Amino acid sequence: MAKKIRIGLIGGGEGSFIGGIHYRAAMLDGYYELVCGAFSSDPEKSKRSAGVYHVDPQRAYPGWKEMFEKEAAMPEDKRMQAVIIATPNYLHYPQAIRALENGIHVICDKPMTISLEEAEALAGKVKETGLVFALTHTYTGYAMVKEARQIIKSGKIGNIRKIVVEYPQGWLSTPVEETDNKQAGWRSNPEFNGPGGCLGDIGVHAANLAEYISGLTIESLCADINSFVSGRELDDDANVLLRLRGGARAILYASQISAGEENPLKIRVYGEKGGIEWQQHEPSTLMLRMLDQPAQVLRAGQNYEYLSDIARWNLRLPAGHPEGFIEAFANIYRNAATDILRYMGTEAEGTEFAEYPTVYDGVKGMQFIEKVIESAQSSNKWIPFD
Amino acid sequence: MAKKIRIGLIGGGEGSFIGGIHYRAAMLDGYYELVCGAFSSDPEKSKRSAGVYHVDPQRAYPGWKEMFEKEAAMPEDKRMQAVIIATPNYLHYPQAIRALENGIHVICDKPMTISLEEAEALAGKVKETGLVFALTHTYTGYAMVKEARQIIKSGKIGNIRKIVVEYPQGWLSTPVEETDNKQAGWRSNPEFNGPGGCLGDIGVHAANLAEYISGLTIESLCADINSFVSGRELDDDANVLLRLRGGARAILYASQISAGEENPLKIRVYGEKGGIEWQQHEPSTLMLRMLDQPAQVLRAGQNYEYLSDIARWNLRLPAGHPEGFIEAFANIYRNAATDILRYMGTEAEGTEFAEYPTVYDGVKGMQFIEKVIESAQSSNKWIPFD
């Protein structure tokens, strides 16, 4: 894996939170080299960001369309091969489509688009091109989340009966979108953000995590969504009952008015013989509780032979050396890289573990948002999924 | 408070879990003396239990009806003044009514009755007699639960927006009612148990805790209840969305098939300015999280002047000396005792803190069970409360 994948970045200009994360996640394991960017819709700002991202100022473009154009014109051994899309949601779709049309692999932030329709169209395009499309559902990048999935897959805890997945945050407890908080700003505008407020921002993470870990899919749901802060157009709190195919039931909630909470995304899955529990604030720990036995504390650690191969592949350190959010994010980059490299004809180590969220997870996410909103507006109790 | 209240016990015979708890809770602080009992419906067993409970074998009666009769015939300074009802649910109503008719104060296990109708009739009788009726909703007996209530009452965390109360247990993950587990046995039979399975056993605790801490009441609910273990007649899992009067929303769940869980009843309440969190597995700790401030760890301790007077009154020990379930249970006994003593003309210390669950909490509990079941059977989304 000597050659690095040449990648460009759209978004991530001054005041961006997620840009720096994408950058670090891409850098961490050495698979990528950032060669260009359209860091801001403001050409001046975009230029200034070249320094921040150690990019040749000539390749800090004033706009994303120009970036695709100019890069396409560069010699094949110089031009970008992949692109990071870290822009407000409404831009994901046009940018991703353009990248794919130019033969460029995509690593895209979530939620994938601002409508299910867009999401399905994008999935069609990905299929058509055969290019790699990774969606940064960070949380399934954690090694111990992958371990949880393996445990459930193995049948160890038996058929699943119940899932509780919760994602409480408190940062929108006040109308921060009315301050100059850039994050809160565009997220509060349905035009830029899409229809789901906390649904789109974090609800889709919760749904994705539940389906990923359990291997189950949603059959129908019943939701109550709210907008607690006065003047806020989009939901800031969502409570959902779910029925999963095969008979399991679930509770999912996402909230951004849970005052005092940081980011403790948490999931519990209960089967006939045992249960598992994982929480993002302590991501290196996975609890496994078998009926009438002492609970077991499974811990991240490359050295732990009791972990599955895939979990260990997604770790970099021995036990007791915490890996965090950036490392989980980087796992998506790393696993996508092995697929990109394979596409390019280079077989990289770890291809058998090259698992990461794709355009199909993005489609599901958009479907989830739309169904929850439909349910919230309906007096029917259960809204079926197709 | 020199004189002890003479109390009798119905139930608690061999194999009983709750009998020993009632006994210890009554003994702990010295307010009560156990003078008689109808420990089992089997006269032989009842007699044998006299030793266990250190009761004069003459006053270990073969049945509860006989107990009330014989005790009524005893000299006034000897006969029972209060009774503990620790029997299967269907017996609570007739036993409590009889006690009240005989002028005897009642400490009754929950759920209070097997129907809302019975519950309301009982409430009428309590009101009529003016006697003390305490319902052992243990969890509101914890000092830090009382502290949580005080904090919310004080307005510190602002108007409440959201409550999440969860009560997962795993002990009914298998059909234990088909073994000789006495606890599971009668609970699985609607005739003896009433209509709510895990709803009646633990769901009412969760609802009671939420209303107690928040001071809010339920406006409507939407429920999904399940019976996962094949052959089980009653619910073993209940997931409920709630709307509370004044605009707050809540999620409540109770489950006895959450494999691997013990008894981690937990509540989180989020207001406009902060949130609180309490969990029964670590009952001496109450988390208080104000927006943008370090979370505060409020701890039980008679010596902590930052706690409210009522919380400190309900503690016996300095910080770092854990008080547990029996102490919480005993707080109900202790606080009811001050009311019983007052009724008898003795002013005891702490009467201003004499707060404990009453017959009205019992009525609410039965209403909760009936509404959840109604919702579960309905295709209407929201079932209103009166």
Place this chain on the structure above:
Amino acid sequence: MAKKIRIGLIGGGEGSFIGGIHYRAAMLDGYYELVCGAFSSDPEKSKRSAGVYHVDPQRAYPGWKEMFEKEAAMPEDKRMQAVIIATPNYLHYPQAIRALENGIHVICDKPMTISLEEAEALAGKVKETGLVFALTHTYTGYAMVKEARQIIKSGKIGNIRKIVVEYPQGWLSTPVEETDNKQAGWRSNPEFNGPGGCLGDIGVHAANLAEYISGLTIESLCADINSFVSGRELDDDANVLLRLRGGARAILYASQISAGEENPLKIRVYGEKGGIEWQQHEPSTLMLRMLDQPAQVLRAGQNYEYLSDIARWNLRLPAGHPEGFIEAFANIYRNAATDILRYMGTEAEGTEFAEYPTVYDGVKGMQFIEKVIESAQSSNKWIPFD
């Protein structure tokens, strides 16, 4: 076990912390009936306490000598059979000796005496009389501490290499003995308290816990003790390196100037194959960590068949229902009761588990205090134990 043991209490008058604990611990399980007391050295106060402890005012004596005298003169079926000694340390010896001389069983607070000499003399007297003498080293009363001992005894974690036992408290961070804090008052006076400050108050608990759990004994030690608060005569902080017979090493520390700490007595024991960890703030949990395996969370619960019989005997509740400090204390009372009953000719249930700290633990405690002080004053590195 129908008959209750008639017990008296010395100490526990107004402002006492430990009196109420002894009382509740004695009451909890119904083995004892409090029949008399010398609650205070002030006859008026002693009288007033009769009400608090529900004792016949005639038997609330003005002094402990009078109590022994008057009780001895009472009819055999009325007089006290056992005594609780909950007085300042310097009184333990004369009171215990007198009790034993009168044929009365003793439950005594720790540290046992104010000198090793006294302790040895007392041990001689106990042996001579054959009466029951229990010392309230509370922490070894916890069920999960007993479980830890069983695990180590079984060889599961292999030969022990290292122990770390720590007991940090913060309540003496300021000169509280100069306020009217009664607890701190006599404890600061060597004449009443004996030579060890925090050593006597909590250091002996730490040493007792380490020896109890590990089954090992101290060979030599090296200590640094301090008195941080100006004007304080006795130690308020002690740090000790220990060598145990058989080759294990240990660190023990006790401190009452560890600002902000409550009472988190904690022990870790490491063997060749695994380690265990227990902490008093969460007494229902025992961590077991075997090499290269997921850690196991052993939990208190009468229903857990994976626990040893002795641990389960010392529990009253199913898993998830916390038992705390009073329950641990009560285990000493309960286990001593089975021995007292046996002495009286009644075989009680659980005699095979009748394990509790005795006069020999008291002797060891006094030896520990004296050796630590000797070491602190010596320039020799290691002070041997006999």
Place this chain on the structure above:
Amino acid sequence: MAKKIRIGLIGGGEGSFIGGIHYRAAMLDGYYELVCGAFSSDPEKSKRSAGVYHVDPQRAYPGWKEMFEKEAAMPEDKRMQAVIIATPNYLHYPQAIRALENGIHVICDKPMTISLEEAEALAGKVKETGLVFALTHTYTGYAMVKEARQIIKSGKIGNIRKIVVEYPQGWLSTPVEETDNKQAGWRSNPEFNGPGGCLGDIGVHAANLAEYISGLTIESLCADINSFVSGRELDDDANVLLRLRGGARAILYASQISAGEENPLKIRVYGEKGGIEWQQHEPSTLMLRMLDQPAQVLRAGQNYEYLSDIARWNLRLPAGHPEGFIEAFANIYRNAATDILRYMGTEAEGTEFAEYPTVYDGVKGMQFIEKVIESAQSSNKWIPFD
């Protein structure tokens, strides 16, 4: 900060644990570009590692001496400007000296050398050249450790009375050095490792952390060190009492036979008015406990204005997004980078926070090791520091 610092790596070849960490830490924030390496003492292996580290194979040198030679001959705008030393301890000194002589900045693993003498000579050389020398005492790179230091510096918890710093690991519980574990291999040989076993590997981290957070220095110490695994030449367990200048006392222990422990380095510092606690397994949390107040949970988060500027500078993410070991490591790289850039004439952002462990920390570490060993061999109780 557009230009990246060109850095080389010595060590990190196949089977290395620390090489990959240095690499990722250097890559994470984009300050460095890895341009060359002498990855192994085996020329073949070194060559093979070029791919792993994305380095031009021409610049993957067969040995470190050759690397320095060849790089010095390269054009100024191509050649290495800094070097990472990630080799067995005995090589640190000659490699660092050579780098400094060539005008190359050094980022060196710890312990710094294999003797105090070497350490002092190296400090002299650093001073003489004025070049940047950073020592990777990772743990002081954590933002919340820096916060702890700021709190103590501010006087918030008052004068320090006591420190407890502990570093238990279990990975050397068995003779892994006799297997093909490369990490354990050279560490067990005093010639390659230096005189301190677990002392050098982790003891110096504990000592460094205590001095860094408290701002205090060691006055004298008293140590007991052990080698529990038979056949092991160096210490695998060290227990130390410390007296600090100004009157504070401390306990420090480091152990690699604490079976079942991963890497829970932990420190508690107690002052006159409060205490702080930090543990590496949960590095985003810092407990602050002021006397008689609820404990405060200080949490990592760029958004938390209650944190000091330096703590926030050393964070990359908002609260609830865990940063781990690599991020702490990268903080050393990042802060050293601002000094290297300043040396080169480029003012980078954050120079006012450019704090990281230097050659003087390395000198102290070697002194600590030597004094502990001296104490362990002495019958004198206290071994003074100069």
